[in-house]
Amino acid sequence: MSMQAGESFDYVIVGGGSAGAVLAARLAENGARVLVLEAGGDPSASEPTVPPPERPLEADYRVPAFHAFASEHPVISWDYWARHYADTDRQKQDWRYSEAQDGVLYPRVRALGGCSAHHALIIVRPNDLDWNHIWQVTGDESWKASRMLAYFRRIERCRYRFFGWRWMSRLFGWDPTGHGWKGWLTTELAVPLRALRDRRLRSGLLRSIQAAADGYHGTSLEWETNRLDPNETRWWNPFASGIRLVPLSTRKHARHGPRERLEEVRRKHPDRLEIRLHAEVQRILVGGTPLRAEGVVYRRNGVEETVRASKDVVLCAGVFETPKLLMLSGIGPRPQIEGQGIAPVVDLPGVGANLQDRYEVAVVSRMKRPWHTLAGATYTTADKYYRRWRWFGLGNYTSNGILFSVALKSRRNLDVPDLYCFALLADFRGYYKGYSERIKKRDYVSWVILKAYTGNTAGHVRLRSPDPAAAPEILFRYFEEGNGPTDDLDAVVEGIRFVRTIADAMDDDVAEEEEPGRHRDTDAELRDYVRANAWGHHACGTCAMKPREQGGVVDSRFKVHGVEGLRVVDASIFPRIPGYFLATAVYMIAEKAADTLLSGE
Template sequence: MGSVVDFFDYIIVGGGTAGLTVANRLTEDADIKVLVIEAGQDRTSDALVQIPGLVLGMYGKPEYDWNFSSIPQSGLNNRIINQPRGKQLGGSSAINFMMLLFPPRGSLDAWAALGNQGWDYDSLLPYLRKFATVHPPPQAAKDTLGLAYHDDSLVGNGPVQVSYSEGYSTPNAVWVETFAKLGLKMKTDPRTGKGLGAFQQGGSINPATKTRSHAASAHYTPEIASRPNLTVFTETTVKKIVFDTSKAEPVAVGVLIRSKDGSEKTLSGGEIILAAGALMSPQILELSGIGSRSLLESLNIPIIVDNSNVGENLQDHPITCQSFEVNPGVPSGDMLRDPNVLNALLQQYQDGGKGPLGQSSISVAYVPLVDEEGVYSQNAKKALFASYDEHVQTQDRKMIRKLLEEPDEPSVQYFLFPSQAHTVLHDPPSMADYLLPTSPENYLTVMTMLNHPFSRGSIHITSDDVDELPTWDPNFNSNPLDLEISARHVQFVETLLRTSPFGDIFKPNGARIPQVRGDSLENAREVVRQSQVSCFHPSCSLSMKPRERGGVVDTRLRVYGTKGLRVVDASIFPLVTAGNIQTMVYAVAEMAADIIKEDRKVFNNQGSGNF
């Protein structure tokens, strides 16, 4: 930890996935002083963070997880659903399932088409390569899965470590084989921006140690932490951003913090970078006076910038979970309910990280619009969208429709999850309650994640108290097209179950969660309403777009109406990308660091203005 100084060139609010990435890159220049402020603790040496297979042990515990609950969701039978958020150094990269998916080209080209020049696939590609080192799959993985499409040359040399397991088993193999049988064989490496079909994603796991590779282990190593120009405060809360309002545009000049002991003080910075995530960056902006006039006035918060887009346009990947009982002898993570099994696996892990606890065995598939008959024709797709035309009128929804009508754009991402999921719960205390094996049978779960939802949610404060979590409303299925698309993909799951060899691993007429069969469109809709939750990818709540089109930040990630204030995290996404978004948060942070460095050069050369 660097020495404490009175003035920092950059103050980064949030020591999570984006914040630590930016801090590492900026402090590569020894002349730049950076402060990172994190509300959580440094838990990088904690076994629950380090051991991939113990991830469930963090959910709902306040030393790891902010643990959001939604308001009742009318599109989900009025269920209240859960959302874990990382409350520690490394943020949500320290509590996620370590899935490393690369977005298709169309997802990112849509960003540029929404008015963000320089943010297309080709512009972001160098950063998708820079953030990680992808280790080639071991021979054991190739023997089980084939992996003929895998391109070993797409490695990169970044600090996040991505690897493939040695322990893939029959379920992973028959998953890939069955999709191929149904005409969805992966032919290209999906990391190239193209590809449909089932494949094996890499996990953010260091293959040398079999430990989680996350933002803190990658971007806050002992070597980086010892830089004299980097200071990191943990267990420190940012109450608000402080502005100098004497200029024509308000200038962010510092932050009001509360330390662990309860004392408060203002710290001064040349630029404030907000990196608190898609649910808490909007909270801090609103507490600081940037948001909708009516909301701020109702809470007696002085208005710095009236922008009603703050906290709106929230997007998230809804995921429908269907668990099916497996035949005896088929591997299932549900066996961990037996403490003797868990202890044996922990013993095995102590021996150099061996065994399933050091691995990520989730297989996935990128799939275009399908139903029980298989892949939709172009005409059938167009007909479906045409029948919901009045729900696709905004610019970004038209963009999604255009994407989904493309023959090679994945409408959903399927997951083969190695144990049971109880997402039918009405108001679970935490994410762990969804995934702990409370049913006695052994299951595998097929999850259907909607890549490009048409629904839009929101996140807003309801109090001027920083300790009161803002109100999260994902608003799932508020746009009826989302329910229709998810339901059709649930129908396709029934087809998967009827197809050998995948169907052969499940008990005939075995137990299911939920019990409804998705064998008709109406039943499939009910499966969605009963068992859909968040895949914990909230984003887009402070979108990068032209201000008049709903934007909060410009293409340099500067907050409209202010100087000296930027946002760097998933909240700036204009559209949520296909696939798990961890990859994109790293890529955005890497690109943002270069933008900030460029702007600093310009500022220094001019000797005036604001960077």
């Protein structure tokens, strides 16, 4: 049925997160009237809490070292519970599994900025093959890596490379680094000087870096210790493994990202950009011939309201909520929709399918004594490190906790590194209720192993109920339950063995390897450990960008197949999980989507 005339905007954007905020800001800057409907609040707003908590929300949001606490802050946390396996006996082998919730915690954020309000601030752009894959799947040359680089340069405001490159770019238009210098996303490095003054830590790091180079199984040409910048365009040996530093999305060493970008544009153009917080979208209104998305119904303060989009409704609700909203609106697999008593509008089997994630595990070691560099750290606003951060933008809390990282090929015949490993001075073993409290321990080091380019696409998101407030069913189907290659499991085992080689360089200071534990040493034992203990937090793919006959949900212009005026712009569109960290890829597709919409495609 057709909507009655009423309140109208050019674009209604559902979700003010990592994609929605970036997209809305760019559209409004270019003259469009945009409404952003965000289910959460503002993570940087002050809390009227008496007495004040040890870490107010604003601190959890802004301080890089507090990102784990932000993900568990009750005001903004949006906890999903996902199953890694359909087989319950297999699932129960994971000690993080909650029988009460029938799943493992999958932390998300319900707030302006979305997951950019709690993520670890890492900015690593995808590899060229990620964009070229979308080009090959869709046949749309605008997705070529050579063209997508322009979007990274558009968003980045690099402040960690030699300033001469910035001036060369400004004066002569020449810049071989591939960086951007005047975008909205400031990138910095954080190397706390106190950590470098810690002789035991400094010595351990140097030995670890040498051990990483010595432990690499390839040739010397396949390893580079001096290629520290993961975002630099490399003209020689571009896909080598090696040591990497990790750029952060901070400005003056405080979190800075899509939320700040959106608010800046709203201040400049209040007549074009409106943001409504605590607005929970119930369904998309679709009508007419041909079918067209005319607006959305949302609930705010207990009242149901309707708003119209004269051009497009754009779903930026995330990998779990976007397919849920489509299905609640009758768009998706007909059996799934009819089974919930919802009238089908468009039979689109790919909605909610193709769910993917990376596999992660950690090698966690307890040290013989606490790290001197963390002496007195309480991870509250009462300690000296917080004061140094707040007053001077210095110290331990300017960092997300990563010391250094390694990009590694698990097999020599791979085109690009498929393992990204990084060291934390913390006890980190994945996600479960209360996990952030473990971060406070001062006598641990954790090597986190991230398996990129996983081949498993067998996961799904499905409706449990026609009630918009009900959480969806999330099932990943890890390893043998899925359709990925056995190489994925073996690659994680290879990662464990490699970081153990690095960890051995600190062996004099290690009391015990607690996870996986040195009693697990054979390939079979480590495979069993990984099956039971792996986790992920980079889900994507549930509204894949590919042809409809191949299970696709959107075309290369972000349009939902079969419905005019409806687009999807978030991590759910990736047909294959890109790169090592999702945030940068999401910002880039949001900028591309803005160009697409503004061009009238």
